[in-house]
Amino acid sequence: MKTAVNYSRIIAGTMTWGDWGKQFDTSEMARMMNFCLEVGISTFDHADIYGGYTTEADFGKAFSGSGISRPDIQLISKCGIQYPCENRKLQVKHYEYNSEYIIRSAEASLTNLRTDYLDLLLLHRPSPMMHPKEVARAFDALKAGGKVREFGVSNFTPSQIRLIESETDLCANQFECSLTAYEALFDGVLDDCIIGKRLAMAWSPLGSYFREDNDQNSRIRKCLADLGKKYEVGESQLLLAWLLQHPAKIYPVIGTTTRKRIEESLKALELNLKLEDWFAMLVASQGHKVP
């Protein structure tokens, strides 16, 4: 693995902790952070835009009063999306990756999160207007200033990764991956993580399973009902174990803020699916046998 930082195998996504979801107040957020740490989740996934550029600051305020010491957690954040909202009066949503903007954005994340450094900074979405030299210049400056330990991307294809890697190393890619959205298994994204020794992080690891009623999810539901009895576990554990067993060593970024569900997510680490059962889940999702 290219990463030197020890990220927890299950990562807590903070996208819905604040204004975009649960609207935790400062003490609720601090309690949630402490709870995550107690159960074994030490890595927190952020992006500058979460909550319309407000969640990092809410988290930072909670962190500063939480009693948690900085080396005990790992902070990931992302930059590059220019998102029109109350805090940013823009005409058009777009991406920005010139080196000054990346540096300014990372520094704002540090201020908001009340920390001296990020463990990992990701370029949030690929832009047709990005240039690897601009990205490299920003990464070099942030690294030299001790402001960011490691760098990666999110939602990048292998060729977009090659483009940025022509000038600077990328330790990680974070992309959508789940039993219902399994494209990364077949489009080269996971292959690239193995070949490039990149940390593979899966966002929305439960996919549409708990969000949508459709034919795919009814097929999966039947399969999970059988496997749930066989392994004596719940549906979300099966969905996460399916990802965890992939040879790219996927790190799921979970979004739940429900304590019981967070605890159940960690139990997926103990589940060892038989190869045939792994494929039974894929077949249920795809709706056809493998060729």
Ligand SMILES: NC(=O)c1ccc[n+]([C@@H]2O[C@H](COP(=O)([O-])OP(=O)(O)OC[C@H]3O[C@@H](n4cnc5c(N)ncnc54)[C@H](OP(=O)(O)O)[C@@H]3O)[C@@H](O)[C@H]2O)c1
């Ligand atoms: N890099 C990117 O472009 C990108 C994009 C999207 C997200 N992310 C990251 O990924 C994280 C996770 O994304 P996500 O929230 O989509 O992930 P997820 O873990 O797949 O979904 C979490 C959602 O599922 C619900 N849920 C979980 N277990 C359930 C159950 N047993 N029954 C019913 N509902 C259940 C949760 O509700 P409760 O909270 O009520 O339990 C929550 O709303 C985000 O926080 C963010 O950090 C990154």
